[in-house]
Amino acid sequence: MLNHTLPTPLDKLGASLSLESSARWARSPAKVCVVYVHGYGGRAVATWGEFPDLAMEQPEFAEVDLVFLGYESRSRTAAFNVGVLYRAVSILAEEAPAALKRVGGPEREEKFAYERIILVGHSLGGALVRDVAMSAKEMGKNWADKLHLALFAPAHLGANVIELVQMSLGFLKYIGPFKAIAQIKSPVLADLEKNSDYLKALMDKANRIGIHSTTQAKIVIHASDDKVVYHNTFFRDPPCVAYDKHSHTSCCKPVRASFQDPVNILAGVLL
Amino acid sequence: MNQGLEGAQLDEFRRANLAQVWNLYRGKKRMAELAPVAQMAANDRSRLLRHHETADIDSEIEIHYRQRLDKLLHLCGILEAGWCSGALAFPDPPIPAELDAILSLPEVCTYFQNTYPLAHMERFLERIHAKRVTPFYFEPTWFAALLRLDANIRDKKMVDLLLIVDGYWSGEINFRSLVAAVQQREVIIEAITTPRDLRSPLQLAIAGLEAFLLFCDDLQELLDRVESKKELQEAAFDLYRYWFLVRGEELKSILKKAIAALSDFNDDEAEARLLTPGAIDLLFARARDYTALPV
Numbered sequence: 001m002l003n004h005t006l007p008t009p010l011d012k013l014g015a016s017l018s019l020e021s022s023a024r025w026a027r028s029p030a031k032v033c034v035v036y037v038h039g040y041g042g043r044a045v046a047t048w049g050e051f052p053d054l055a056m057e058q059p060e061f062a063e064v065d066l067v068f069l070g071y072e073s074r075s076r077t078a079a080f081n082v083g084v085l086y087r088a089v090s091i092l093a094e095e096a097p098a099a100l101k102r103v104g105g106p107e108r109e110e111k112f113a114y115e116r117i118i119l120v121g122h123s124l125g126g127a128l129v130r131d132v133a134m135s136a137k138e139m140g141k142n143w144a145d146k147l148h149l150a151l152f153a154p155a156h157l158g159a160n161v162i163e164l165v166q167m168s169l170g171f172l173k174y175i176g177p178f179k180a181i182a183q184i185k186s187p188v189l190a191d192l193e194k195n196s197d198y199l200k201a202l203m204d205k206a207n208r209i210g211i212h213s214t215t216q217a218k219i220v221i222h223a224s225d226d227k228v229v230y231h232n233t234f235f236r237d238p239p240c241v242a243y244d245k246h247s248h249t250s251c252c253k254p255v256r257a258s259f260q261d262p263v264n265i266l267a268g269v270l271l
Numbered sequence: 272m273n274q275g276l277e278g279a280q281l282d283e284f285r286r287a288n289l290a291q292v293w294n295l296y297r298g299k300k301r302m303a304e305l306a307p308v309a310q311m312a313a314n315d316r317s318r319l320l321r322h323h324e325t326a327d328i329d330s331e332i333e334i335h336y337r338q339r340l341d342k343l344l345h346l347c348g349i350l351e352a353g354w355c356s357g358a359l360a361f362p363d364p365p366i367p368a369e370l371d372a373i374l375s376l377p378e379v380c381t382y383f384q385n386t387y388p389l390a391h392m393e394r395f396l397e398r399i400h401a402k403r404v405t406p407f408y409f410e411p412t413w414f415a416a417l418l419r420l421d422a423n424i425r426d427k428k429m430v431d432l433l434l435i436v437d438g439y440w441s442g443e444i445n446f447r448s449l450v451a452a453v454q455q456r457e458v459i460i461e462a463i464t465t466p467r468d469l470r471s472p473l474q475l476a477i478a479g480l481e482a483f484l485l486f487c488d489d490l491q492e493l494l495d496r497v498e499s500k501k502e503l504q505e506a507a508f509d510l511y512r513y514w515f516l517v518r519g520e521e522l523k524s525i526l527k528k529a530i531a532a533l534s535d536f537n538d539d540e541a542e543a544r545l546l547t548p549g550a551i552d553l554l555f556a557r558a559r560d561y562t563a564l565p566v
């Protein structure tokens with residue numbers, strides 16, 4: 001906690017993020033930036049439960065910036081949101097000192113740049129960060145080699161969209177399953193159907209790039225009670241880490257003392 | 272949590288936080304914007320800061336100055352919560368002379384003490400005048416969560432909703448038309464699945480209502496986190512007391528109508544998911560309970 005600033009809104013970052021987006025900047029120059037991306041109907045920070053608080057108490061995160069991105073998950077296509085997130089990650093990768101100044105973060109030297117950027121995605125966010133990373137690689141960005149992926153219950157092979165809507169926060173969770181599928185016109189739900197054009201294109205990208213940190217996740221976590229996303233392995237990902245007695249939404253929410261696994265496993269990626 | 276920390280490190284941490292809060296809430300800018308109010312004749316200032324039932328507040332310049340003053344008073348509440356939670360430094364003097372001068376104007380005092388009473392101002396003034404420097408607690412994580420919560424209430428969709436609830440119009444929309452709209456499930460779903468830059472004023476207000484529902488959840492969680500620390504609960508709740516007490520009935524009734532329009536569950540399923548209108552009642556009732564705490 002003492003190693004990081006208070007939450008800084010990211011409305012002046014320069015990407016069309018939701019206003020819930022915020023960051024906890026390391027007070028000392030950070031080596032690593034961890035970027036969190038929520039799923040369908042999720043929220044920039046609330047999706048991650050106690051993750052920020054617990055992470056900031058761990059010495060491994062002392063020189064790590066924690067950035068929580070929010071986007072319009074219910075009203076835009078996956079491709080549109082990849083564009084929004086790609087812009088945000090590019091800004092962090094290419095012009096961090098100026099970006100920090102704009103949003104009121106701590107001052108960093110003009111030549112400051114992150115050594116590594118870890119993209120952490122939950123559910124739909126897992127597919128989106130994967131796309132962001134591979135797009136950077138295909139665009140020949142030199143910072144693509146700094147990117148790493150940590151995925152919680154990723155929807156990169158598709159999702160049961162009825163369950164997905166039911167899991168979302170806000171008004172949609174009040175709608176019964178039959179009405180949900182009939183009435184929700186979120187364009188991204190078609191993108192997340194199994195074998196959709198979007199998901200096929202995502203796999204094609206991975207095949208074109210081959211094995212690289214943007215195509216092969218460092219960690220993939222699935223929950224035993226998750227009936228929302230498919231658990232099969234994407235491309236050359238490592239075998240998933242299985243969390244017993246956890247659901248699609250609880251697997252990315254650490255709880256003090258009783259469930260610190262998400263923080264600990266991410267700390268391992270920082271090393 | 273602070274055991275074993277070097278005092279100097281803790282001081283530095285608090286000083287940096289205080290600077291960040293002043294920057295985040297544009298404290299210097301707000302004080303400069305209110306300089307003309309400080310220079311007005313007392314009669315003019317008194318008229319500017321009148322109760323809205325005395326005479327409607329409809330001139331742009333009046334709304335401008337009143338909104339700036341409200342934001343500055345809100346900053347005072349945030350500072351009070353930060354000091355109470357031990358997250359912010361308490362310098363000497365604790366606030367700049369310009370702010371002290373504005374808060375000392377009799378018409379401004381009447382505004383926040385009588386016309387539109389703000390509970391947090393009493394504790395804030397007591398703290399800065401008595402120079403009560405020792406914080407009660409050390410809960411910087413809680414204060415960080417409060418700042419995140421507070422950022423949400425400044426979101427345009429929430430601002431628009433609250434203006435409508437407060438009796439203003441947004442385009443062609445007023446509270447009555449908003450209530451009628453949220454009784455149609457399709458209208459709600461259409462509003463929240465429309466991209467924000469394409470939303471009509473009605474859709475923006477409905478999105479604001481959803482944001483307010485999430486805000487209630489967040490506030491409740493924030494209060495629960497410090498259940499045994501009443502001063503912290505008050506410091507947070509007092510920032511939003513107006514919406515739960517003065518406008519609570521309107522907000523509660525419109526939220527319940529929206530949820531009733533959306534919900535498909537039978538009673539058992541709804542209760543299991545805490546979705547019933549009764550759960551909303553409980554939230555507001557619990558919020559009201561905090562106002563009964565002694566200040």
